[in-house]
Amino acid sequence: MEPKLVILTLFLLVCSTVKADGYIRPPPRETLHFPWSPKPSSHPQQVHISLAGDKHMRVSWVTDDKSAPSIVHYGTSPGRYSLMNQGESTSYSYIFYSSGRIHHTVIGPLEPNTVYYYQCGGQGPEFQFKTPPAEFPITFAVAGDLGQTGWTKSTLDHIDQCRYDMHLLPGDLSYADYMQWRWDTFGELVQPLASARPWMVTQGNHERESIPIFKDGFVSYNSRWKMPYEESGSNSNLYYSFEVAGAHVIMLGSYADHDEYSDQYHWLQADLAKVDRKKTPWLLVLFHVPWYNSNEAHQGEGDSMMETMEPLLYAANVDIVLAGHVHAYERSERVNKGNSDPCGAVHITIGDGGNREGLAHKFKEPQPRWSVFREASFGHGELKIVNSTHAYWSWHRNDDDEPVRSDQVWITSLVSSGCIAEKSNGLRKFLMEP
Ligand SMILES: [Fe+2]
Numbered sequence: 001m002e003p004k005l006v007i008l009t010l011f012l013l014v015c016s017t018v019k020a021d022g023y024i025r026p027p028p029r030e031t032l033h034f035p036w037s038p039k040p041s042s043h044p045q046q047v048h049i050s051l052a053g054d055k056h057m058r059v060s061w062v063t064d065d066k067s068a069p070s071i072v073h074y075g076t077s078p079g080r081y082s083l084m085n086q087g088e089s090t091s092y093s094y095i096f097y098s099s100g101r102i103h104h105t106v107i108g109p110l111e112p113n114t115v116y117y118y119q120c121g122g123q124g125p126e127f128q129f130k131t132p133p134a135e136f137p138i139t140f141a142v143a144g145d146l147g148q149t150g151w152t153k154s155t156l157d158h159i160d161q162c163r164y165d166m167h168l169l170p171g172d173l174s175y176a177d178y179m180q181w182r183w184d185t186f187g188e189l190v191q192p193l194a195s196a197r198p199w200m201v202t203q204g205n206h207e208r209e210s211i212p213i214f215k216d217g218f219v220s221y222n223s224r225w226k227m228p229y230e231e232s233g234s235n236s237n238l239y240y241s242f243e244v245a246g247a248h249v250i251m252l253g254s255y256a257d258h259d260e261y262s263d264q265y266h267w268l269q270a271d272l273a274k275v276d277r278k279k280t281p282w283l284l285v286l287f288h289v290p291w292y293n294s295n296e297a298h299q300g301e302g303d304s305m306m307e308t309m310e311p312l313l314y315a316a317n318v319d320i321v322l323a324g325h326v327h328a329y330e331r332s333e334r335v336n337k338g339n340s341d342p343c344g345a346v347h348i349t350i351g352d353g354g355n356r357e358g359l360a361h362k363f364k365e366p367q368p369r370w371s372v373f374r375e376a377s378f379g380h381g382e383l384k385i386v387n388s389t390h391a392y393w394s395w396h397r398n399d400d401d402e403p404v405r406s407d408q409v410w411i412t413s414l415v416s417s418g419c420i421a422e423k424s425n426g427l428r429k430f431l432m433e434p
Contacts, residue, residue: 029150031356034185041065043124045100046187046224048194050201051166051242053231056108057131057198059087060226061120062100062187066091070103074118076111078126081119083107092223094215097180104226127195132165136388138245139164141197142348142381144288144324145204147175147355148186151378151398155354156193158396158403159380166197166244168383170324171204171254171288175355176220178209183220201225202251203238204288204324217255227251232271239264241271246388248280250318252287254325258305265308269430272316281388281415283318285345290323292332292347294371297360298325310336314344315423315430317414320383320391324351327360328376329395331407335370343419346411350395354378373407389416 041064052058059072070089073081087105112134141164146152174186210217222237229240238253256264291306314336326349336344359376378398385391391411396403
């Protein structure tokens with residue numbers, strides 16, 4: 001083997017096995033076995049959907065056939081497609097791997113709360129999805145750090161059993177970790193859910209997959225999981241926003257530059273300035289590395305982002321922050337600058353979707369005052385926003401393969417508090433003078 005190849009192989013091996021922290025994780029469940037099930041080369045694989053601006057949906061899929069068309073036929077009756085749109089396609093290569101053709105086609109305008117039937121590329125099976133509602137109530141399923149193990153399957157099965165409108169994923173999707181075919185198996189694993197409800201995702205460290213000199217970061221992630229960044233005025237797939245029902249949701253990039261001179265910071269200022277709380281009373285933010293974390297795993301990793309961006313989120317009256325990365329569950333009180341603050345955001349860490357690295361068992365003692373509930377178990381969350389003032393959050397532990405509701409709380413919006421008027425000067429300072 002050539003010396004360059006040996007070095008590259010060793011690098012990949014180290015990258016895929018190294019753990020950033022010193023604690024001992026419990027035995028994880030095995031990575032799932034995916035039997036080879038060949039399909040006609042032009043048939044769609046790994047179908048998933050995501051919101052793409054107001055009343056539009058992006059349908060994404062992969063074909064082995066590189067010349068398969070990027071068209072989606074759709075309609076509101078099974079087998080009868082009165083509408084069609086043409087999209088775009090891409091592909092990428094990664095060392096010895098070549099991806100299939102990755103198609104992204106935006107369809108719409110769509111009616112809210114409506115089931116659509118669709119076919120990708122004019123061939124293969126029919127899929128269906130339901131669009132989110134235009135008004136409250138709306139329910140989000142939330143699970144990060146998914147991977148593709150027996151625990152992932154358990155989490156996905158539980159989410160499938162609940163009535164929800166959209167999946168929010170705060171980073172670490174496939175745990176492909178440079179092995180590109182694992183992106184394909186992950187796409188197949190999540191297809192039953194991700195083809196039926198929009199999956200809105202942001203990146204984690206396992207999406208980076210950069211190799212100095214050889215490969216830039218996020219090549220696979222950006223090619224496969226295109227999110228509505230252009231639609232929200234961002235210049236990067238690593239951070240974007242969207243509005244659904246009465247919620248403005250911001251997906252930030254823990255692994256994109258985030259200092260106050262960065263593009264991401266300036267985009268965030270501009271995006272927050274556009275939020276109209278009369279139209280979207282709830283303001284949610286997701287990113288991968290938690291800022292409020294009393295687990296021993298990944299301590300301090302979110303500090304630099306928190307230092308620059310927490311004042312911005314606080315001034316803008318963000319209601320809830322959802323993060324992943326730590327493989328455990330934790331919910332805070334409303335907090336700011338490290339302390340409880342009735343005008344700050346509720347921070348929830350939910351990096352416990354079920355990946356192959358196992359759980360982060362060790363929490364720091366004593367439990368900080370801001371930390372309300374913490375537990376190292378796999379599971380998923382559900383956020384039901386009932387109206388402009390009240391939302392119900394619940395966390396469902398995977399207990400012996402049963403979803404057990406283990407933490408639950410009613411959250412009242414900052415719109416219904418005196419915080420917004422109180423902070424209006426602070427907001428002006430941050431948002432009007434970039
Ligand atoms: Fe992570």
